[in-house]
Amino acid sequence: MLFLIILILSFISSYLLPWWAAALIAFLAALFIGKTSGKAFWSGFGAIFILWVILALIKSIPNDNILASRVIQLFPLPHQWVLLLLITALIGGLVGGMAALSGILTKKAIFKVKSPA
Amino acid sequence: MKLFKALFSIAITVLLIWALQTKFGDVPPVGEFLNPVSGFWQNAESKNLKSEENLHLVGLQGKVTIRFDEHRIPHIFAENDHDLYYAQGYLTARDRLWQMDIQTRSAAGRLSEIAGPKALDVDRYHRHMGMTYGAENTLKGIMKDPVMKGVIDAYTEGVNSYIHHLNKRDYPIEFKLLGYAPEEWKPINCAYLLKLMSETLAGGSDQFAMTNDLKRFGAKDVNDLFPDYPFHEDPIIPVGTQWNFKPLPVPKPSKDFIALMTDTIKPKERVPGIGSNNWAIAGNKSASGYPILANDPHLNLTFPSIWYQLQMTSPTVNVYGVSLPGAPCIVIGYNQKISWGVTNVDAAVLDWYQIKFKDNSKNEYWYNNRWNKTSKRVEVINIRGQQPIYDTVIYTHHGPVVYDNVSQKPKDAHNNIPVGDALRWIAHDESNEFLTFYLLNRGKNYDDYRKALTYYTAPAQNFIFASNDKDIAITPNGKMPLKYKDQGKFIMDGSDPANDWQGWIPYDQNPTVKNPPRGFVSSANQSSTDQTYPYYINWRFELYDRGKRINDRLKAMQNATIDSIRLMQMDNYSMRAQDILPTMLRYIDTSKLHANQLKVFQIVKKWDKHFAANSIGASIFNAWWLKLNDVIWDEFRDDKMLLNVPSFDRTEKLLLTEPNSKWFDIKSTPVKETCADVAMQSFVAIADQLLKSYGEPGEKWQWGNVKDTHINHLANLPGFGTGHFYASGTGAVINALRGGNGPSWRMVVQMGPQVKGFGVFPGGESGNPGSFYYEDMFTTWRDGKLNELLFLQSADEQSDRIKSTLILNK
Numbered sequence: 001m002l003f004l005i006i007l008i009l010s011f012i013s014s015y016l017l018p019w020w021a022a023a024l025i026a027f028l029a030a031l032f033i034g035k036t037s038g039k040a041f042w043s044g045f046g047a048i049f050i051l052w053v054i055l056a057l058i059k060s061i062p063n064d065n066i067l068a069s070r071v072i073q074l075f076p077l078p079h080q081w082v083l084l085l086l087i088t089a090l091i092g093g094l095v096g097g098m099a100a101l102s103g104i105l106t107k108k109a110i111f112k113v114k115s116p117a
Numbered sequence: 118m119k120l121f122k123a124l125f126s127i128a129i130t131v132l133l134i135w136a137l138q139t140k141f142g143d144v145p146p147v148g149e150f151l152n153p154v155s156g157f158w159q160n161a162e163s164k165n166l167k168s169e170e171n172l173h174l175v176g177l178q179g180k181v182t183i184r185f186d187e188h189r190i191p192h193i194f195a196e197n198d199h200d201l202y203y204a205q206g207y208l209t210a211r212d213r214l215w216q217m218d219i220q221t222r223s224a225a226g227r228l229s230e231i232a233g234p235k236a237l238d239v240d241r242y243h244r245h246m247g248m249t250y251g252a253e254n255t256l257k258g259i260m261k262d263p264v265m266k267g268v269i270d271a272y273t274e275g276v277n278s279y280i281h282h283l284n285k286r287d288y289p290i291e292f293k294l295l296g297y298a299p300e301e302w303k304p305i306n307c308a309y310l311l312k313l314m315s316e317t318l319a320g321g322s323d324q325f326a327m328t329n330d331l332k333r334f335g336a337k338d339v340n341d342l343f344p345d346y347p348f349h350e351d352p353i354i355p356v357g358t359q360w361n362f363k364p365l366p367v368p369k370p371s372k373d374f375i376a377l378m379t380d381t382i383k384p385k386e387r388v389p390g391i392g393s394n395n396w397a398i399a400g401n402k403s404a405s406g407y408p409i410l411a412n413d414p415h416l417n418l419t420f421p422s423i424w425y426q427l428q429m430t431s432p433t434v435n436v437y438g439v440s441l442p443g444a445p446c447i448v449i450g451y452n453q454k455i456s457w458g459v460t461n462v463d464a465a466v467l468d469w470y471q472i473k474f475k476d477n478s479k480n481e482y483w484y485n486n487r488w489n490k491t492s493k494r495v496e497v498i499n500i501r502g503q504q505p506i507y508d509t510v511i512y513t514h515h516g517p518v519v520y521d522n523v524s525q526k527p528k529d530a531h532n533n534i535p536v537g538d539a540l541r542w543i544a545h546d547e548s549n550e551f552l553t554f555y556l557l558n559r560g561k562n563y564d565d566y567r568k569a570l571t572y573y574t575a576p577a578q579n580f581i582f583a584s585n586d587k588d589i590a591i592t593p594n595g596k597m598p599l600k601y602k603d604q605g606k607f608i609m610d611g612s613d614p615a616n617d618w619q620g621w622i623p624y625d626q627n628p629t630v631k632n633p634p635r636g637f638v639s640s641a642n643q644s645s646t647d648q649t650y651p652y653y654i655n656w657r658f659e660l661y662d663r664g665k666r667i668n669d670r671l672k673a674m675q676n677a678t679i680d681s682i683r684l685m686q687m688d689n690y691s692m693r694a695q696d697i698l699p700t701m702l703r704y705i706d707t708s709k710l711h712a713n714q715l716k717v718f719q720i721v722k723k724w725d726k727h728f729a730a731n732s733i734g735a736s737i738f739n740a741w742w743l744k745l746n747d748v749i750w751d752e753f754r755d756d757k758m759l760l761n762v763p764s765f766d767r768t769e770k771l772l773l774t775e776p777n778s779k780w781f782d783i784k785s786t787p788v789k790e791t792c793a794d795v796a797m798q799s800f801v802a803i804a805d806q807l808l809k810s811y812g813e814p815g816e817k818w819q820w821g822n823v824k825d826t827h828i829n830h831l832a833n834l835p836g837f838g839t840g841h842f843y844a845s846g847t848g849a850v851i852n853a854l855r856g857g858n859g860p861s862w863r864m865v866v867q868m869g870p871q872v873k874g875f876g877v878f879p880g881g882e883s884g885n886p887g888s889f890y891y892e893d894m895f896t897t898w899r900d901g902k903l904n905e906l907l908f909l910q911s912a913d914e915q916s917d918r919i920k921s922t923l924i925l926n927k
Contacts (some may be wrong), residue, residue: 013886014154015241018154019149019155023130052153055154058153059158059159062159062161065288067158067159067160067161068160070887073835073836073837074294074834088153090150091151094133095134098130098133101126103124105123105127106127109122109869
């Protein structure tokens with residue numbers, strides 16, 4: 001549930017707001033409906049990870065990945081554009097996961113919810 | 118504890134986002150750059166383009182229809198001239214915004230604003246050279262002319278209209294990488310582009326090195342080694358052309374003066390081999406009976422290309438060709454009546470004057486037997502992440518004092534008197550070059566062409582011309598100072614008024630020729646005229662090799678077609694090898710070569726003198742020739758002092774006519790070498806070197822593999838250029854492709870009732886590395902082919918080459 005909500009809201013916000021709005025969404029979503037720390041982190045991580053893969057591919061596939069294939073050459077990495085996708089998604093995932101984790105931890109701090117973890 | 122955990126987690130998250138948003142040194146803000154919401158992924162253009170697009174733009178007066186062909190070249194149809202230049206600005210910005218920004222920023226000395234202190238030296242150099250001062254003066258000249266003011270203002274409006282609608286996610290990728298935002302376009306930026314061209318084509322100096330030569334070797338040797346007319350020449354205006362004008366009196370030379378030693382100064386050196394070709398044949402040499410015109414300007418090849426191709430139509434004009442991104446009008450192109458092109462003249466329009474100041478305040482300098490006031494201009498250089506620098510540049514009546522200290526002075530000079538070198542440069546003068554192009558774009562005949570040229574200041578160009586009236590012509594043209602012979606060959610005494618520029622060569626007395634009996638006109642940056650021309654233009658030009666080959670081929674040419682001219686643009690025959698290789702070979706004593714060296718010798722001996730990509734002889738000759746020059750002019754190698762090395766033309770004369778010259782002796786050896794010794798030594802050295810580097814003569818030795826040909830991105834970003842590619846050509850052949858420099862636009866135009874243009878540049882219309890039109894013309898160019906240019910007669914003309922339409926409405 002948390003995963004889906006972060007995914008959908010972040011997707012909509014991506015057309016209107018800066019990229020880091022996804023962190024706010026993950027934070028708030030976890031704050032309101034988050035259950036456990038672990039679940040919250042992985043929901044946030046997974047949602048943004050997948051969202052960013054989707055957003056990147058929406059642009060890159062009709063482009064035959066020519067831009068990504070050029071940009072990867074700026075990095076000291078093998079010249080495979082998929083690596084760039086992976087790095088992008090990992091960064092997004094980390095931000096989403098950390099934000100959701102912060103959300104659930106804040107909730108716990110404020111409402112003193114019992115956590116099985 | 119829970120509160121602490123929550124706060125800790127929030128802090129980590131915020132820190133992470135901050136770090137992803139921040140630029141660390143040269144590393145771009147990673148999150149900003151990589152996130153798919155607004156980062157680089159957004160620059161990936163889809164291969165599915167909209168076939169019809171409608172936009173409403175503020176400032177337009179009517180409707181503009183733009184048709185795009187298969188290379189995404191825009192064909193603009195505007196209802197009035199304002200909208201025409203508005204649309205040119207808008208479309209150029211859409212395709213090339215970052216290029217426009219970085220080029221004008223560089224010319225204006227403002228790179229430090231985005232790159233930080235590491236760009237400070239470049240910025241300071243541009244400020245001290247007076248680029249800003251010159252651009253301000255040029256803008257004044259443009260704005261005085263109501264027509265050109267209208268053009269520049271409309272173009273600026275168009276660029277800004279695009280910038281204002283730009284969302285952050287749409288910023289060109291380079292802005293995202295370098296972490297800055299596009300800024301408002303200003304009319305002066307158009308003037309900066311002209312200054313940039315002057316810097317590239319008429320901004321190098323060899324006077325410092327020449328003055329050092331004079332000190333080191335004396336006047337006799339310098340006059341002998343750096344003559345005022347080359348040994349081999351085939352001038353642009355055919356030998357024997359009559360000058361049908363009464364020349365102005367030429368100024369008297371000043372009394373002899375040798376400037377002080379200038380060993381510590383490193384000005385921007387004059388780069389030899391900057392050049393271009395153009396030629397036009399008369400109707401009686403072409404298959405169609407109408408003239409054919411060709412032009413290929415050689416410049417640094419970059420992605421995005423230095424040129425932007427387009428067709429521009431309004432009720433006053435219908436013109437096709439290439440423009441400079443950031444400047445209005447077509448620079449090289451054709452309309453229904455005429456075609457024109459340019460190559461560089463290399464006129465002496467940049468001079469250095471040694472200035473003697475009264476004291477260290479530098480408020481006064483000695484000139485015309487009295488102390489004169491200097492003026493001071495404070496240049497503010499903003500630096501990313503640092504406080505701005507206030508840099509004061511001193512101006513004399515000559516111009517800015519670019520270098521204001523010379524560390525080493527002769528012992529007997531007054532050591533308390535500070536000296537510096539002031540620059541007199543044509544690029545500082547008020548001018549209105551765009552008017553020339555504006556008029557050529559609308560030109561109908563020879564008289565229009567001649568009239569247009571009178572408005573052109575700098576950098577001086579060889580303007581070639583062909584018309585439907587079957588006229589052909591060429592004019593080395595620009596605002597050229599009236600000088601005594603060799604004035605400015607060395608650094609001059611800035612206190613003597615006799616050294617000032619004494620006026621100008623009248624425009625109608627610039628060298629020109631119309632419909633010469635030989636049936637063609639041409640230029641390849643060689644001497645403008647023979648030695649009968651009454652004025653001094655310069656003491657040295659590019660070498661004659663390309664020009665001579667062009668003229669030889671055109672002399673023999675009959676029934677020429679577009680294709681014969683196209684093939685000629687790809688000609689790789691080396692005039693230098695023809696002139697000098699047989700002599701070099703004669704000096705080789707084959708009995709002293711070992712088997713592998715002999716193999717190398719046999720290859721170069723049998724070589725057909727073409728710098729073809731698969732030629733091994735070309736690689737050998739090239740290495741040998743360079744080595745030979747190195748060995749002969751060893752006296753001119755000095756780590757401590759900047760010296761000018763004699764030209765290849767002078768080396769040829771030495772080898773062909775002065776085998777006993779003292780210059781063949783190698784200074785560092787006790788024996789006295791002869792011409793034969795240095796030819797042999799240099800051959801053995803390069804043969805061994807090539808054998809060591811490439812093994813047995815074979816594929817690795819091929820010229821296309823040995824020569825490092827490449828096109829880099831303007832910011833040298835890896836992956837954004839071509840990398841090395843296999844190609845023919847070299848500097849001194851018609852196909853002047855060497856390193857990252859070469860034919861930046863090849864154009865051939867067949868005049869006639871139906872004008873036919875062909876052309877290509879290495880790259881594409883789009884400056885976006887994520888576009889399918891970033892380099893779509895590269896292979897056509899590399900393979901020596903041309904695209905037929907789509908020259909539409911009306912917005913409604915049908916063509917299956919039109920792929921999409923953009924309508925701009927007010």
